[in-house]
Every structure is written in C-alpha cells, then in structure tokens.
Amino acid sequence: MDKQKKKRILITGAAGFLGSHLCDRFIAEDFHVIGMDNMITGDLRNIEHLFKLPNFEFYHHDVSKFVHVPGQLDYILHFASPASPVDYLRIPIQTLKVGSLGTHNLLGLAKSKRARILVASTSEVYGDPVVSPQSEEYWGNVNPVGPRGVYDEAKRFQEAMTMAYHNFHGLDTRIVRIFNTYGPRMRLNDGRALPTFIAQALRGEDLTVFGDGNQTRSFCYVSDQIEGIFRLLLSDYAQPMNIGNPDELTINDMANEIISLTGNQSKILYVPLPIDDPKQRRPDIRKANQILSWLPAVNRKEGLLQTINYYKQLPPEELKQKKFTYYNQEQ
Numbered sequence: 602m603d604k605q606k607k608k609r610i611l612i613t614g615a616a617g618f619l620g621s622h623l624c625d626r627f628i629a630e631d632f633h634v635i636g637m638d639n640m641i642t643g644d645l646r647n648i649e650h651l652f653k654l655p656n657f658e659f660y661h662h663d664v665s666k667f668v669h670v671p672g673q674l675d676y677i678l679h680f681a682s683p684a685s686p687v688d689y690l691r692i693p694i695q696t697l698k699v700g701s702l703g704t705h706n707l708l709g710l711a712k713s714k715r716a717r718i719l720v721a722s723t724s725e726v727y728g729d730p731v732v733s734p735q736s737e738e739y740w741g742n743v744n745p746v747g748p749r750g751v752y753d754e755a756k757r758f759q760e761a762m763t764m765a766y767h768n769f770h771g772l773d774t775r776i777v778r779i780f781n782t783y784g785p786r787m788r789l790n791d792g793r794a795l796p797t798f799i800a801q802a803l804r805g806e807d808l809t810v811f812g813d814g815n816q817t818r819s820f821c822y823v824s825d826q827i828e829g830i831f832r833l834l835l836s837d838y839a840q841p842m843n844i845g846n847p848d849e850l851t852i853n854d855m856a857n858e859i860i861s862l863t864g865n866q867s868k869i870l871y872v873p874l875p876i877d878d879p880k881q882r883r884p885d886i887r888k889a890n891q892i893l894s895w896l897p898a899v900n901r902k903e904g905l906l907q908t909i910n911y912y913k914q915l916p917p918e919e920l921k922q923k924k925f926t927y928y929n930q931e932q
C-alpha cells in the first residue's frame with residue numbers, strides 16, 4: 602500500500618503494557634502508528650523493536666498538556682495512565698490529570714482531525730461492586746475520596762466527557778471498560794497481584810496476599826484483551842463496553858496456582874488489606890460477545906505460563922531487586 606494511504610493512528614501510553622501491544626497490533630495491520638508517552642510508568646524496551654520501522658514514530662509527551670500531531674489522523678487510542686493501585690498512591694495528581702485533562706486534549710484533537718477516538722476506561726468505574734457480574738448498566742459503588750478515587754473518578758470523568766463530545770459534537774467515540782489484564786510487558790514492579798506473586802515465587806519468597814485472600818478477580822490474557830479492543834474500535838458501538846475474562850477466582854487460589862506453576866516452595870504470607878480494595882470483580886461480557894462476536898480464548902494456565910516465562914527471561918538483577926509494593930509502603 603502507498604505510504605500516504607496508510608491509516609494513521611495515535612496511541613497514547615505507547616510504551617506501557619497495553620499501549621505497546623496495541624502498537625504491535627496496528628503495525629501488523631499495516632497502519633502508520635504514532636506512539637506517545639511521557640515515560641512516567643512506561644518502558645521504552647516495550648517498543649524499541651518498532652523504532653526501526655518506517656511506519657512507526659514516537660513522541661515523548663505528556664498528554665495532560667496540549668497535544669499537537671502534524672498531519673491527518675484517522676484514529677486515536679487513549680491508553681496513557683498509571684493503572685496500578687501502587688502508582689495511584691505514588692502519583693495521584695498525574696493520575697487524575699491524564700484521565701481528565703489528557704482526555705479533554707485528545708477529544709479536542711480527535712474533533713479537529715475528524716478522527717475516531719477510543720478511550721481506555723476500567724472496571725474500577727464499578728468501584729467495590731455490590732452486584733456481580735458487573736454489566737455495563739451497573740453504575741458502580743465508588744468512594745471518590747479514597748486512595749483509588751484518583752483513578753476511578755478520573756476514569757468516570759473520562760467516560761462522561763467522551764459521551765458529551767459524542768452527543769454534543771457528534772464525535773465518533775468508543776469506550777472500553779478493561780478488567781484485570783495480564784501478560785508479557787506488565788511491569789514486574791507495578792505492585793499488582795499477578796506480577797508481584799510471580800516475582801515473589803521466582804525469588805522463592807512467600808507471596809503477600811492482602812486481607813484474607815477471599816476477594817475475587819477475573820484475569821484476562823493480554824492477546825484476548827487486544828483483540829477485544831481492536832474489534833470495538835472497528836465496530837459502530839459508542840456505549841461503554843466491558844472487555845475481560847469472566848473466569849473468576851479468589852486471590853488465594855491465584856497465589857496457589859502461581860506457586861504450583863513456578864514449582865517453588867513458597868507459602869502465603871497474609872498482610873493487611875489496603876483501603877477500599879474491591880471484594881469481587883467479574884465482567885459480564887454478553888455485549889462484547891453479541892456485538893463484537895468476541896470471547897476470550899486463552900485459558901489461565903496457558904496465559905500464566907507465558908507470563909512466567911516472560912519474567913524469567915528478564916535480566917536477573919531486575920528480578921532480584923526488592924520491589925516496592927503497597928505493603929512495603931505502609932511499613
């Protein structure tokens with residue numbers, strides 16, 4: 602295809618976990634990809650293989666400030682944001698700004714370029730849900746002033762702002778509510794349960810389960826998540842859509858699975874539960890199934906083995922380094 606005719610897509614958070622996988626996907630689909638990241642939580646190693654390609658460019662920029670991209674844009678994916686509870690505590694103001702001011706800037710950019718924009722929302726908009734599974738119609742149970750409020754409320758504002766641009770300006774918008782997702786390139790030190798448990802098991806340490814470990818989550822492998830997002834972008838569905846894997850389990854069971862898959866002798870160490878930690882989380886994915894013909898395809902064992910292998914091939918000093926967790930921070 603002629604270079605000029607390639608579809609051009611801006612991906613914010615391009616050096617992050619989901620952002621980098623999206624860059625790969627759209628490069629593979631023969632798009633011209635413009636990555637953007639301010640590198641607060643991103644890692645250039647996730648996209649360094651793309652820098653040599655003629656259809657990839659990268660801007661080091663904070664989308665909370667005015668965003669300028671020369672030339673035509675057909676699509677924008679807004680995936681820039683800290684996404685781990687440990688990060689919200691460390692950088693709460695940036696978390697609020699990227700979801701609110703950053704979204705506003707990108708909606709404005711989409712409007713001026715007449716581009717379609719998809720924003721990354723989250724299951725956190727449901728807060729500590731009192732109904733399960735969570736369907737898109739559920740309005741949530743969020744504490745606006747708790748430690749997670751900076752993320753949850755920024756994302757709720759993001760959804761409101763996106764729908765306002767859609768309804769008032771007729772902008773072509775999509776909203777994906779992403780449930781817990783894991784896989785290669787998720788930061789080993791991001792403090793979330795899965796990378797923390799795998800790192801602890803590989804170091805032969807005990808796994809720090811918060812609270813009694815009976816809280817539940819439902820983990821989606823990254824390739825399934827990317828496929829869902831890709832289909833949603835190309836669909837004509839403008840209402841929020843859940844993408845996640847409904848295979849729910851307790852955090853205790855997850856910890857035990859990781860111990861057995863790594864073959865280590867680690868035990869579980871129970872430590873205090875962080876404030877406002879949701880007790881249950883499971884997506885209702887009937888909409889994604891009906892509208893996008895999408896269902897997750899990778900089972901947990903397969904996904905965990907891929908992820909464990911990825912962490913094993915990181916430089917050994919990275920794994921040895923004692924990582925910052927929620928729990929450490931409270932000590």
Ligand code: UDP
Binds near residue numbers: 794818874
């Ligand atoms: N969790 C845990 N040990 C850890 C990190 C997290 O037991 O070292 C728990 C956490 O309290 C939560 C669940 O695992 O109930 C998932 O936490 P994560 O930070 O991965 O994401 P969340 O789904 O809470 O946003």
